[in-house]
Amino acid sequence: MEPTLVINDMTEAADAPPRSNGELVFEAPWQGRVFGIAVALQERQAIGWNDFRDRLVQAITEGETGGEAYYESWLKALDSILVDSDHIDAAELEQRTHDYLNGERDEIF
Amino acid sequence: MSGHHPEPMSEVEARARALESLLYEKGLLTPSAVDAVVNAFEHEIGPLNGAKVVARAWVDPEYRARLQSNAAAAIAELGFAGTQGEHMVAVENTPEVHNVVVCTLCSCYPWPVLGLPPKWYKDLAYRSRVVLEPRAVLKEFGTELPDEVDVRVWDSSAEIRYLVIPERPAGTEDMTEEQLAGLVTRDSMIGVAPALVPDRR
Numbered sequence: 001m002e003p004t005l006v007i008n009d010m011t012e013a014a015d016a017p018p019r020s021n022g023e024l025v026f027e028a029p030w031q032g033r034v035f036g037i038a039v040a041l042q043e044r045q046a047i048g049w050n051d052f053r054d055r056l057v058q059a060i061t062e063g064e065t066g067g068e069a070y071y072e073s074w075l076k077a078l079d080s081i082l083v084d085s086d087h088i089d090a091a092e093l094e095q096r097t098h099d100y101l102n103g104e105r106d107e108i109f
Numbered sequence: 110m111s112g113h114h115p116e117p118m119s120e121v122e123a124r125a126r127a128l129e130s131l132l133y134e135k136g137l138l139t140p141s142a143v144d145a146v147v148n149a150f151e152h153e154i155g156p157l158n159g160a161k162v163v164a165r166a167w168v169d170p171e172y173r174a175r176l177q178s179n180a181a182a183a184i185a186e187l188g189f190a191g192t193q194g195e196h197m198v199a200v201e202n203t204p205e206v207h208n209v210v211v212c213t214l215c216s217c218y219p220w221p222v223l224g225l226p227p228k229w230y231k232d233l234a235y236r237s238r239v240v241l242e243p244r245a246v247l248k249e250f251g252t253e254l255p256d257e258v259d260v261r262v263w264d265s266s267a268e269i270r271y272l273v274i275p276e277r278p279a280g281t282e283d284m285t286e287e288q289l290a291g292l293v294t295r296d297s298m299i300g301v302a303p304a305l306v307p308d309r310r
Contacts, residue, residue, distance in 0.1 A: 026151070030121070030125040030126065032151065037129060037138065037143055044138070060214075069121075070216070079124070087137055088132070100118055100123035101120065109130075
């Protein structure tokens with residue numbers, strides 16, 4: 001018997017690749033990269049997980065009114081923790097983002 | 110999936126790529142370190158790990174006791190450990206008590222035993238409603254509990270991750286540990302559904 005689901009999107013997407021006990025882990029490659037970056041940085045102790053989680057909670061809370069997708073919140077949390085810890089320069093990140101958008105850069109890892 | 114892009118990059122994707130390229134240039138990370146994480150979560154780490162833990166607990170009372178007293182250590186016995194699994198608590202369903210897990214603030218989840226959370230676990234609807242009206246939410250998952258069953262909702266935190274040990278279904282006395290693991294679904298270990306009942310042939 002199929003349960004009746006009221007909560008939006010609680011069912012697995014019908015067109016998701018078949019998995020015995022789960023769903024598609026990442027909906028787009030960049031989401032996997034953002035996730036992998038956060039975990040790898042934490043494993044190297046370049047970022048603290050509790051600090052990251054606090055920022056993620058804030059980004060998710062803001063995103064719920066702004067309609068942001070889940071991994072956008074991860075990216076926001078990563079941005080803020082890396083800029084605040086001086087690992088990444090905010091202006092440099094802006095410039096690099098433009099370079100990707102304009103097609104001046106296209107390398108993907 | 111390959112990195113080939115027939116369509117223009119979205120703003121968020123461009124930002125993600127920009128951040129990634131800067132981290133590599135600055136030597137804070139290597140692509141292979143990120144590849145390893147992504148690959149592990151796409152192909153190796155998932156709810157089958159947790160299912161093995163639950164099946165072991167069903168067949169081995171001593172293991173079950175160790176799981177209840179120190180879940181992280183008992184889970185590590187089976188080779189599962191790592192980020193987000195350092196502080197684990199196993200909560201056991203009984204005929205009197207039904208446990209269900211949520212992370213109200215974000216998406217904390219026991220990665221080493223369950224992999225990454227399903228989409229609904231991250232949605233505001235589940236995160237807010239399961240605390241306020243757990244029985245109604247469980248019913249939407251097809252899990253209707255008698256009134257006398259005590260429903261306990263566990264809110265994951267930065268420190269503690271929960272694994273629900275579902276009740277072992279009746280009629281499974283003759284099944285092997287491996288067969289039993291096949292009855293343990295992801296949803297049953299979050300606590301929104303019971304374990305599967307074996308096929309009757």
